[in-house]
Amino acid sequence: MMTFSVDSSLDGITVQHFLRRHCHVSARLLAKLKRTENGITANGKHVRSIDVLHGGDVVCLVMPEDETDIVPVNSEVEIVYEDSEIVVFNKPPFMPVHPVHDHQTDTLANFAMYHARSRGENYTFRAVNRLDRDTSGLVLTAKNSYAMTFLTEHTQKVYVALCEGVLSGEGTVNAPIRLKAGHTIQREVGEGGIPAVTHYKALETVNGHTYVEFLLETGRTHQIRVHMASIGHPLAGDDLYGGSRQYFPRQCLHCSQLCFLHPVTRVTVTLRRDPEKYFGLTVMNA
DSSP states (O other), rough: EEEEEEOOTTOOBBHHHHIIIOOOOOOOHHHHHHHSSTTTTTTTTTOTTTOOOOOTTTEEEOOOOOOOOOOOOOOOOOEEEEEESSEEEEOOOOOSSSSTTBBBBSSSHHHHHHHHHTTTTOOOHHHHOOOOOTTTEEEEEEHHHHHHHHHSSSSSEEEEEEEEEEOOOEEEOOOOOOTTTTSSSSSEEESSSSSSEEEEEEEETTTTTTEEEEEEESTTTTTHHHHHTTTTTOOOTTTTGTTOSSSSSSSEEEEEEEEEEOOOOOEEEEEOOOOOOGGGGGSSSO
């Protein structure tokens, strides 16, 4: 159940306008709530979308029950944060986020459903941000469709990576990304691509590699990997885009920070988990 209070300045507003304009309830969810018994109440009484609200009214939403076919499976995943609306996981590398093809029971979604059922909660898996199988780091998930819609528009992510070569200072790569001709997964920078902007900041150099922090203006597939390769500094271990796997079994990319506006409290929450320093490079004989 989600609860919202009507401010006195909104006296006389309809239920629909209050939920859509001020609570950011999507049209799709609103339609589902209308079909749910007592899905929308004000001061404990059922209301229709056309009914009028007054300052001080308390509006409650009963979220429709979710259905999911994801198999609950336990695994080793850190839960960084959890409340009634969201869960944040620290995904390890080599774990897909969603079940795909030959990965039906070893994904983050499987563990998330195991965790939910172990707590007696019934919701489906909703990942606000998605990471590649080999990429590690923070994954924000929503327990209901309202939180999912809200967080999609109010979440900022910071990544760190180990790049080949020596970088210094800060910079921006503003270059469109397109699917590489003849490929179904690999991308490249080129005309006709989708606009993409990546801001980077070099943090430290070690053994011919640079530890770099990234802030994205856009969220294109493989954006950091493609952009860094395009300027001659592919991610260490990223052999798809020119990085060497001499010392690393995967691309050294990690979602290190999430900053989001909480969908209910409207309080800004910042969470951080750094990877093993330099992704273990300092213990290599590089």
